[in-house]
Amino acid sequence: MASSKKIGVLLMNLGTPEAPTPEAVRKYLKEFLSDRRVVDLSPILWKPILNGIILNLRPRKVAKVYQQVWMDEGSPLLVLGNRLRDGVQNALDQLEDQYVVASAMTYGTPNVESAANQFRREGVSHIFVLPMYPQFSGTTTAAAYDRLMNSLAKCPDWPTLNLYHDYADHPLYIQALAKSVTRQWEAQGEKRHLVLSYHGIPKRYVTNGDPYARRCEKTSALLATQLGLNEDEWTHVYQSRFGREEWLQPYADKTLASMPASGLKRINVISPAFSIDCIETLEEVTLELGDEFKHNGGEVFDYIPALNDTSEHIALYKDIILENTVAWRDEP
Numbered sequence: 001m002a003s004s005k006k007i008g009v010l011l012m013n014l015g016t017p018e019a020p021t022p023e024a025v026r027k028y029l030k031e032f033l034s035d036r037r038v039v040d041l042s043p044i045l046w047k048p049i050l051n052g053i054i055l056n057l058r059p060r061k062v063a064k065v066y067q068q069v070w071m072d073e074g075s076p077l078l079v080l081g082n083r084l085r086d087g088v089q090n091a092l093d094q095l096e097d098q099y100v101v102a103s104a105m106t107y108g109t110p111n112v113e114s115a116a117n118q119f120r121r122e123g124v125s126h127i128f129v130l131p132m133y134p135q136f137s138g139t140t141t142a143a144a145y146d147r148l149m150n151s152l153a154k155c156p157d158w159p160t161l162n163l164y165h166d167y168a169d170h171p172l173y174i175q176a177l178a179k180s181v182t183r184q185w186e187a188q189g190e191k192r193h194l195v196l197s198y199h200g201i202p203k204r205y206v207t208n209g210d211p212y213a214r215r216c217e218k219t220s221a222l223l224a225t226q227l228g229l230n231e232d233e234w235t236h237v238y239q240s241r242f243g244r245e246e247w248l249q250p251y252a253d254k255t256l257a258s259m260p261a262s263g264l265k266r267i268n269v270i271s272p273a274f275s276i277d278c279i280e281t282l283e284e285v286t287l288e289l290g291d292e293f294k295h296n297g298g299e300v301f302d303y304i305p306a307l308n309d310t311s312e313h314i315a316l317y318k319d320i321i322l323e324n325t326v327a328w329r330d331e332p
C-alpha cells in the first residue's frame with residue numbers, strides 16, 4: 001500500500017537582491033559578505049573594509065550589472081530557479097503525490113523559514129535538502145547548511161533530515177552537460193574548443209581542505225571523456241575573482257585573453273558550477289569574458305546556458321531525490 005507520508009524537498013541556492021537597485025544590492029551583499037564561510041577574515045579586519053569601502057562602492061556598480069540581466073519577473077537566479085523547482089515538482093507528481101518541493105536561499109528571500117512554513121502546512125515530516133551546487137564547497141554548500149541549522153536551533157522539534165553532499169560526478173549531470181554542449185555544437189554547425197569556467201574561491205580555502213577544486217576537476221575530466229575530447233580540445237578555468245589574495249587558477253580572464261594568440265579563436269564557454277544562470281554567467285561570462293576574448297583577437301565566442309529548467313536537469317534532480325528518499329517512501 002502506498003505510504004501517505006509527505007516528503008519535503010528543499011532546494012537551496014545562494015540568494016540574490018530583491019531589486020536591481022543599489023539599496024537592495026547593498027542589503028544583499030552585506031548579508032552575503034558578512035558570512036565567515038564566504039570571507040573568513042577576522043571581523044576586526046574585514047568589517048571596516050566591508051562597511052567602509054565595499055558596501056559604499058560596489059552596490060552602485062553591481063546594481064547596473066543586475067539591471068542588464070534582470071527579467072520581467074525578477075532576478076534570473078530566482079526566476080529560473082523557480083522554473084526548475086516547478087519542473088521537479090511536476091515530474092515527482094507524475095509518480096506519486098508524496099513530495100512537496102520548496103526553494104530557499106542562504107541569503108535573503110525566500111528563506112528557510114518560509115519553506116519550513118510551507119512544509120508544516122502540507123504535513124511534511126521528512127526533508128531531503130538538495131543544495132543546487134554541483135561541486136561541494138564550504139563557501140556555498142556548507143554555508144547553506146549553516147543557515148538551515150541556525151534556523152533549526154530555535155526549533156523544539158526537528159523533522160527527519162537527509163543532507164545531500166554534491167553531484168559533481170553524477171552520470172546524469174555529466175550527460176546533461178554533454179547534451180547541452182552537443183546541442184550547441186549542432187545549432188552552430190561546428191565543434192569548438194570548450195572552456196569550462198567555474199566560479200573561483202580563494203586558493204587558501206582549498207589548501208585548508210575545501211574539496212571544491214577537486215570536485216570541479218572531476219566534473220571537467222568526466223565531461224571531456226563523455227564528449228570524447230582530447231586534452232587540447234578543452235580548458236578548465238576559474239572566474240569571479242574577488243579581492244586581492246590569490247584565488248584558484250588558471251584565471252578565466254587571463255586564459256581567455258591569451259587564447260587567440262595561440263590559435264584558439266573560436267570557442268564555447270560552459271559554467272558547470274552554476275545550476276542556474278545568474279549575474280555571474282549572464283554578465284561576467286557572456287559579456288565580460290566574451291569582450292576580453294574578442295579584444296585580444298578572438299573571433300567567435302558563445303556561452304552555453306546553465307542547465308536551468310531543461311528536461312535533463314529535471315531528470316537529474318528527480319533521480320537524486322528518488323534515490324535519496326527511497327527508505328522514507330516505503331516507511332509505514
Ligand SMILES: C=CC1=C(C)c2cc3[nH]c(cc4nc(cc5[nH]c(cc1n2)c(C)c5CCC(=O)O)C(CCC(=O)O)=C4C)c(C)c3C=C
Pocket residue numbers: 014015016017033038039058062075077133137139140199200201202212240242273274278279280
Ligand atoms: C567574496 C567571496 C566569494 C566566494 C568565496 C564565492 C563563492 C561562490 N559563489 C558561487 C555562486 C554565486 N556567486 C554569485 C555572486 C557573487 N559571488 C560573490 C563573491 C563570492 N562568491 C559576490 C560578491 C557576488 C555578487 C555579485 C558581485 O558583487 O560580483 C552568484 C550570483 C547571484 C545572483 O544574484 O545572480 C552565484 C550563483 C559559487 C558556486 C561559489 C563557490 C563555489
Ligand SMILES: [Fe+2]
Pocket residue numbers: 199240
Ligand atoms: Fe559567488
Ligand SMILES: [Fe+2]
Pocket residue numbers: 240280284
Ligand atoms: Fe562576479
